[in-house]
């Protein structure tokens with residue numbers, strides 16, 4: 001399956017420590033890893049050569065917060081405030097989810113991720129063994145985290161399922177699938193339940209994936225109920241002893257931000273979802289200035305309503321400039337890092353993915369840059385953040401395997417997929433209406 005690949009004469013945006021861009025360079029891949037950046041090593045024999053002329057090659061994008069299977073709920077509940085959206089529309093539908101909804105929803109999401117140049121995603125959901133199965137088959141890389149909450153009497157069963165997922169899937173699919181635990185939030189998990197989750201995470205050496213400081217009401221409720229902010233509460237419970245990715249992080253005080261920095265917590269910024277639900281704008285530049293790692297995510301397709309990391313990059317840059325009243329805030333170079341190497345750091349995978357460097361996994365995307373909206377070529381990094389579209393991604397490679405070539409998916413039958421997704425969505429709506 002893994003062949004020696006050579007991409008010839010491309011623009012290589014490496015996102016290495018010096019943000020190097022190599023013009024007219026070759027990228028060599030062997031045994032699933034990058035073996036040459038700029039030039040192929042001596043004696044390298046390619047089984048396949050891809051023409052890189054007019055193309056930009058960069059590390060695969062890393063979506064650090066999503067609920068992949070929610071693609072079936074895309075455009076199901078829109079133009080609603082966060083709480084009625086979640087509690088009156090999404091949750092009632094999720095109560096009727098069966099394994100096939102999760103599987104087909106994930107398959108649809110995987111096709112969208114590949115098409116948009118995302119090679120690794122960080123998920124929080126239910127029945128994830130079916131998502132793991134789809135990931136293994138279709139070739140992406142994923143960190144899957146079973147969603148946990150104990151506000152409705154399901155706490156023990158959900159934790160059992162999440163732990164079983166870890167024991168069955170962590171490190172599987174040639175290491176492409178890894179597993180963490182996802183306490184939904186401090187507001188849907190009681191302190192004793194959070195302690196129990198932490199214990200399981202520490203026992204297994206896995207990380208946490210949690211929603212944090214997404215709405216103003218979440219902060220006000222936490223102060224009223226517990227006398228501390230959600231970030232303080234998680235810190236005091238010891239949650240940050242394990243690697244933690246906190247999604248959203250919109251309402252974080254300076255003291256909260258210090259707790260995140262000291263705990264090595266990464267914030268997954270989801271600008272599209274945050275704007276659509278009118279939740280707010282995360283203080284990304286301030287977090288970075290305070291030494292907090294910030295990565296990028298789409299959140300689920302029910303609140304975005306797509307899984308397009310190019311759109312998130314664009315929004316992230318523009319929002320910080322306005323939030324700070326400073327056009328120099330969050331430059332393109334930093335945004336691209338959030339979508340790649342900082343995402344890898346959030347998942348503690350920076351030794352393996354997130355940049356084009358010799359020795360790393362060959363998770364690589366190739367952009368077709370010979371198009372009117374991408375010409376002329378002054379600065380390839382600005383091009384990626386401000387001008388490029390997800391549909392410009394032509395070829396996607398994960399661990400040296402080509403998952404899409406010249407816009408044709410190689411591991412998913414797209415025609416039958418769309419029919420399956422439509423039928424499965426109808427079945428879910430029928431079950432919910434009964």
Ligand SMILES: [Zn+2]
Nearest residue numbers: 211247299300
């Ligand atoms: Zn979310």
